[in-house]
Amino acid sequence: MVVTTAMEDDGRSRRLRMAIAVLGILASVLIPATAWVLFRPGGPLVAQSQPAVDIGGPFTLVTHKGDTLSDQDLTGQPYAVFFGFTHCPEICPTTLWEMSEALKQLGPDAERLRVLFISVDSMRDTPEFLDNYLQSFDPRIVGLTGSEEEIAAVGKGYRAYWEKVPTEDGDYTMNHTASIYLMDGRGQFVGTIAYGEQQTVRMEKLRKLLAGASI
Structure with missing residues (x-):
């Protein structure tokens, strides 16, 4: 039987939080800000839509x-x-x-x-x-x-x-x-x-x- 101490649990918790933070940073860099995306469980990242670029206008x-x-x-x-x-x-x-x-x-x-x-x-x-x-x-x-x-x-x-x-x-x-x-x-x-x-x-x-x- 494996016995874990409170200190070990706290260390694992910190590492998990750090991993989540790193993934969040990577996502913000790798996923374009102009795209909306849908995460499908067990599936790929699917682009849903692109907001219109504001070019043109009345004349x-x-x-x-x-x-x-x-x-x-x-x-x-x-x-x-x-x-x-x-x-x-x-x-x-x-x-x-x-x-x-x-x-x-x-x-x-x-x-x-x-x-x-x-x-x-x-x-x-x-x-x-x-x-x-x-x-x-x-x-x-x-x-x-x-x-x-x-x-x-x-x-x-x-x-x-x-x-x-x-x-x-x-x-x-x-x-x-x-x-x-x-x-x-x-x-x-x-x-x-x-x-x-x-x-x-x-x-x-x-x-x-x-x-x-x-x-």
């Missing part, structure tokens, strides 16, 4: 045709948002060309997708200038502009970044976020298309967006 801007467009006009229709400017040397024309090709590949389904090009250079990108610039791309792409304050508010909602960078000739260029934001028909952010992403991946994401599937 009302002027199109390259001189009309107004708001987020309410897009209700029920998925859309893609890209922030850029017409004097962009590479990223913007490449992205707009790729999205033009994507719209062609989507065929009839492309009519259910809105592609928005929001200018971060409202000083130079008037509706007329945007209209001329976008003639080189798919006519279904909508250019949007507004005052600096209006564009800044939209950019804040999308967590987009840009800054004016002076050039040696006295002009300026713009550094800016190069990703495309994908929004569902409820105006909820569902993912991005990165600059330079493979065509097959880009098309898969757009088809999932149109189908209402997770990206």
Whole structure:
């Protein structure tokens, strides 16, 4: 028969409490804070849901045709948002060309997708200038502009970044976020298309967006 003393019991209790504390710390590190999880007895750790990322929001801007467009006009229709400017040397024309090709590949389904090009250079990108610039791309792409304050508010909602960078000739260029934001028909952010992403991946994401599937 094994006889335990009160001191031994106390030592075991302390070790048990320490073990539980260590496991708690590991769980807080290894389990993402953005996920809710379900522990099933004898089973694996199962992810239950992901809280929505707060990206997007209301806006009302002027199109390259001189009309107004708001987020309410897009209700029920998925859309893609890209922030850029017409004097962009590479990223913007490449992205707009790729999205033009994507719209062609989507065929009839492309009519259910809105592609928005929001200018971060409202000083130079008037509706007329945007209209001329976008003639080189798919006519279904909508250019949007507004005052600096209006564009800044939209950019804040999308967590987009840009800054004016002076050039040696006295002009300026713009550094800016190069990703495309994908929004569902409820105006909820569902993912991005990165600059330079493979065509097959880009098309898969757009088809999932149109189908209402997770990206």
